[in-house]
Amino acid sequence: MSGPAVHPVQVEAPPMTEAPPPRVRMKDIQGMAGTTGGLFLRLCQFVFAAVSLCVMASTFDFPVFTAFCYLVAAVGLQSLWSLSLAILDAYAILVRRNFRNHAVVRLFAVGDGITSTLTFAAACASAGITVLMGNDFENCDINNCKRFMSATAMAFLSWFAATPSFLLNFWSLASQ
Amino acid sequence: MSGPAVHPVQVEAPPMTEAPPPRVRMKDIQGMAGTTGGLFLRLCQFVFAAVSLCVMASTFDFPVFTAFCYLVAAVGLQSLWSLSLAILDAYAILVRRNFRNHAVVRLFAVGDGITSTLTFAAACASAGITVLMGNDFENCDINNCKRFMSATAMAFLSWFAATPSFLLNFWSLASQ
Numbered sequence: 001m002s003g004p005a006v007h008p009v010q011v012e013a014p015p016m017t018e019a020p021p022p023r024v025r026m027k028d029i030q031g032m033a034g035t036t037g038g039l040f041l042r043l044c045q046f047v048f049a050a051v052s053l054c055v056m057a058s059t060f061d062f063p064v065f066t067a068f069c070y071l072v073a074a075v076g077l078q079s080l081w082s083l084s085l086a087i088l089d090a091y092a093i094l095v096r097r098n099f100r101n102h103a104v105v106r107l108f109a110v111g112d113g114i115t116s117t118l119t120f121a122a123a124c125a126s127a128g129i130t131v132l133m134g135n136d137f138e139n140c141d142i143n144n145c146k147r148f149m150s151a152t153a154m155a156f157l158s159w160f161a162a163t164p165s166f167l168l169n170f171w172s173l174a175s176q
Numbered sequence: 177m178s179g180p181a182v183h184p185v186q187v188e189a190p191p192m193t194e195a196p197p198p199r200v201r202m203k204d205i206q207g208m209a210g211t212t213g214g215l216f217l218r219l220c221q222f223v224f225a226a227v228s229l230c231v232m233a234s235t236f237d238f239p240v241f242t243a244f245c246y247l248v249a250a251v252g253l254q255s256l257w258s259l260s261l262a263i264l265d266a267y268a269i270l271v272r273r274n275f276r277n278h279a280v281v282r283l284f285a286v287g288d289g290i291t292s293t294l295t296f297a298a299a300c301a302s303a304g305i306t307v308l309m310g311n312d313f314e315n316c317d318i319n320n321c322k323r324f325m326s327a328t329a330m331a332f333l334s335w336f337a338a339t340p341s342f343l344l345n346f347w348s349l350a351s352q
Contacts, residue, residue, distance in 0.1 A: 064312060065308060065312055066304075066307045066308065066311055066312055067304040067307060067308065117296075120293075120296070120297070120300070121296070121300040122300075124296070124297040124298075124300035124301045124304070125300045125301060125303060125304030125307075126304065127301060128242075128243040128300070128301030128302065128304040128305050129304050129305065129308055131242045131243060131301075132241060132242065132243065132305055132308070135242055136240060136241055136242055167346075170343070170346060170347075170350070171346075171350045173350075174346070174347045174349075174350035174351045175350045175351060
């Protein structure tokens with residue numbers, strides 16, 4: 001009778017224990033997808049984008065300005081994207097998994113890059129127009145300047161929260 | 177008498193040959209710092225930013241608009257940064273070295289991130305105002321609309337050339 005080395009298929013799998021898997025995740029930086037930091041960033045992005053959308057939509061004359069229409073579209077897309085990924089992050093935290101799949105991280109990085117660039121572009125265009133109205137032409141009285149400025153500021157804050165997500169996902173993709 | 181292992185300081189360096197070092201660079205993707213692709217990207221960034229600066233500065237009424245003044249500052253900074261790095265790239269190609277130093281690549285990535293973000297923000301703000309003048313208010317006759325649009329388009333092209341440099345440097349930093 002020889003040792004167990006000649007019967008490798010009969011080696012049993014380790015018994016399943018009822019204890020949860022350890023929560024230590026190697027190479028996971030807080031803010032990456034599947035961490036509580038990542039969930040916090042996603043929620044920040046979603047809240048700021050949604051507030052920006054609501055404030056801009058509450059002004060009656062935003063469709064006059066192309067840039068403000070674009071802002072509404074961009075923060076709408078950003079809020080949908082961030083909400084979807086917040087739900088995924090919450091699920092990943094609840095089932096104690098993380099996103100180590102290369103394709104998934106690439107999808108997140110590309111999506112984050114596109115949505116954050118669109119949000120930033122819309123925020124900059126809106127900021128250019130609010131500054132034009134406020135400082136250069138000084139006709140803030142006839143326009144909803146404060147609401148335009150608030151919506152623009154919220155879009156910038158959403159972009160500030162989206163940039164770390166993009167950079168961390170890109171970093172995670174490059175270091176895999 | 178023992179072998180050379182006990183006299184490690186007497187081990188001679190390999191003799192210097194007059195042949196140039198091999199030009200194969202591992203892990204170097206065309207477009208990274210120190211490659212001909214990188215030099216091409218830097219020259220594109222510099223040329224587009226410089227043309228944008230000249231076209232915008234040639235209009236007499238750009239200081240009326242805050243966003244156009246910001247565009248001039250941003251593409252000025254972008255052209256200086258890109259020119260400096262183009263010179264460094266050209267030197268690196270001439271002496272057949274590459275930038276493997278972690279601190280240098282980090283400096284490049286941070287500088288690229290800042291300048292490209294500033295250029296993109298300025299281009300978006302200017303685009304918002306040119307669209308406002310052209311489409312929304314249709315008073316392009318009294319303004320230098322075509323020059324404003326050309327300068328904005330050149331700033332966008334400069335940003336398009338700057339983004340690969342930033343992403344490749346960031347990738348190189350993460351994968352080191």
